[in-house]
Amino acid sequence: MNRNEVKNCLLCNAPLNSQMDWKRLFFNRFPKVICQECENQFEWCLHEQDEEVVSLYYYNEAMQDYLHRYKFMHDVLLSKVFREEIYYNLKNRKEMIVPIPMHPEKLKERTFSHVDELLKEARIPYVHLLEKITTETQGGKTREERMNTPQIFKLKKTVQVEGKEILLVDDIYTTGTTIRHAKRVLIEGGAKSVKAFTLIKSGFYK
């Protein structure tokens, strides 16, 4: 049975005895990969959404732990954890889905692209339009440093963005520098509109 591929919670290893809910009763959904307790640890980002940037969760302890395991411990299986939420948030978006890219060297180091994997697991088609030109990351910088970073993206050579509506996808939104840079490159390239979707919204301001 392919549907029940994961038998234990990917985060805490408790046996999965997934609770049924209305969603799963009416429609065919992604099988669950984490248990209810772990799921409840994540904090939904229900308020303070703006049109431009939509985020799903707040950055809390559980999320910090998740990101650490996923991105830095290279546990690629964890890309399944939020696939359902990502799928239902992006499936009806009409914009072109563009993930924030990684620098090739960084990709070699991590072995996978974390944003691409999230989208792949959620079965959301995407295209790469951008290239990263620096290897430095936003993590570990202060707010000031981030705000003053010089441009970190450029458009890929052969792509055409003129008149297109684009939705950028990233894992986390903190000060918005990454998104802003990417947006600027795309707008300058002639994109009609650029919006963003991130899995997490960090409480940098809180």
Added chain:
Amino acid sequence: MIFQHKWIYYALSVLIASLSVHETTWLLLLLIPLVLHAYLIKFHPVQITILLFCSISVFLYFSTQLKEIEKPIILTGIYTWTHEYKVNGDKIRGLMKDENGRKVYVTYKLSSEEEKHIFESMPLEGKRFLVEGEMVEPKRPQHPYSFNMKKYLKSKGATGIFEIHRLQYIDTKSSFHQKISVMRFHLKKHIEKTFPTSLAPEAKALLIGLQDDVDDETTRAYQKLGITHLFAISGLHIAIFAFIIYEGLICLRIRQEIATILLIILLPIYAIVAGGAPSVWRAVTVLELIIISRYKRRLAIDDALAISFIGFVMIEPWVIYQVGFQLSYLATVSLIYSSRFLHSINSWWLKSFFITFVCQLIVYPLLLYHFYELSISSFIVNLFYVPLFSFLILPINIVLLILSFIPIPLSNLFFTVYEPFRLLITKFTFVLQSVPYQMWVPGKPSLFSMILAYVSVLMALYFIDCRAKIRYIVLVLLIPVFLLHFKGKINPHLVISFVDVGQGDCIVIELPFRKKVYMIDTGGVLRFQQEEWKEGTRYEVGRQVVVPYLKGKGISSIDTLILTHADSDHVEGAEEILKEIRVREIHVTPSSLKKPVMNDLMVEAKIQKVPIKEQMAGNAWRDGEVFFQYLWPFDTDYEGNNDSLVLYVQHGHFHALFTGDLEKEGEQKLLSLYPTLSSIDLLKAGHHGSKTSSSEEFIRQLQPAITIFCAGENNRFGHPHIEVVERFQRMGLKTFTTGEVGTIEIIAKALEMEIRTVTITID
């Protein structure tokens, strides 16, 4: 694993099978959407085949079982009592089983006080009697919203009504179930003996599921507040009971494994002690399945519920028609499938609110279908009453019961502390329920509205689960609510209904678009003195017939209640109606309030500050296009029937005359006073069609197109009198009698009248 979360499909297919056996085989077509959905949700083809195979075989099995029920029973034979029976007044009513185990509803008239004592002093379950009697037809319901005996029999899987003339005790068939029933009976007697009278009914309801002694006023208060479910032993109740037993055993230093096994054994025993209502068995079986399945692979709770449902319906296919069964399983379904959402709420208050909300949401169409009204306050009241009952009143009752077995009068001490506290809560409950406007009375929904309401409810639950925007959820929920609320108020015609209240009058006049509602007389019971032991729960026509009729139609207030004169068959039910339905004013005939039969009404009207106005001939008013005028009486002395208020109603070309109990003398005076009164479309014949009314000249002048006699079926006065009926027939005038055809509704359209008699047949 392969069946995980899929049992609900099997449960639904069993439900469809049972429905199609009871109603029509065409309902088997409902399997198509079920299977289609299973296919879309990626069931394995093998599994779909199993599903189809199961439903068809279950259908065939149910068909043979139901055929068995329909076979005629033996009229002289050995019958065994079940635990479902009631001794009330001089009658025993309940279910007995014949030698083949088929159930039949029996009634037996007790011959003496001694016999009653014998039957009351022991539990009847398992007692075998040689009985002799005859089958009687169930009574036709008065209207579509009143108690329906046929439906009741169907929900119990009983063959019919068996009137026992003679019975003779043979022996007692001993069984496990019967032994526990004896225990329950003694427990009941014990509670009655040891508990204070103010606490005993509640203790009996909460501990052994006996709700008979809870008085009507308390029950009504709980209904208004939407907390009757607290009195029904169910999920939370069983959970608390299991918790107390389990923790108690652990405290006694019993090993967990043994404590668990003991719990597994004790729970079904408690289910029988608790009366074995569907909600009890549901809770117990689900809990048992969960505990037992822990030994191997834990069963998911939704599967446990589905399996318990399948088991229940397989044993008793007709149980799907029992309200308690429907509500219990539906509410639990809602809780289980919403639990992920409920768990994610952090605030305790919000969580409690949503628990009530999802339960109420899924049962509200069903509640309307059965009770025609809904308590709005229940959403708030439950927040306080559920914890109060679950964590205070129920545990206290359990402790008090245990203490009451100790010979030292220790429990008396506790009672002296607890009783005032409990009485205070009761007082508070009564204050709460007296708040007006807490009931929503949209009336009985049609099948279409029911389907629409359930589509809306399931969509809303789905949206809640998906965290959709609140405005979408509200929108989805409000569409059927609006439809239900306004469906009774869109009829552009004048509607006049003659409610079948047995021997007596009760007429409801709804103005176009139901802008106003008038009621002429309320029906009533003429009570006779009888020996004390024969007194049981009283039949109250106002409460049991008229109020359901109004509520079923979605009428929650009466603008003017007209009481033609002070006879009990016209006014005795008035006070019961006042208690349930808002009445804005009451019209009476002069000096009739002096009669003792009006006392109850006067007291209630005074409490509610409803003005009572005396009316006389000449008083007239207009409501929109409808004209009203009293034609009678002319004097202020009250002498009886001939002082009845006579009301004339006119709407366009439609003329109606309601004469109360006016007799020949009155009729003649009326004719001389209003010589132009003629060509009436609708006449309520005076005095139920008695010989002393509807004189030849009167009807000759009025020429009523349709005449209604409000008279009971086989009434002792012989109303309507054959002479009177023939008098109308000779003149070629149509007549109807409520006692023959049931409630009559007349819709006065511009040029014609539509007559609906509600002689409904079920199925």
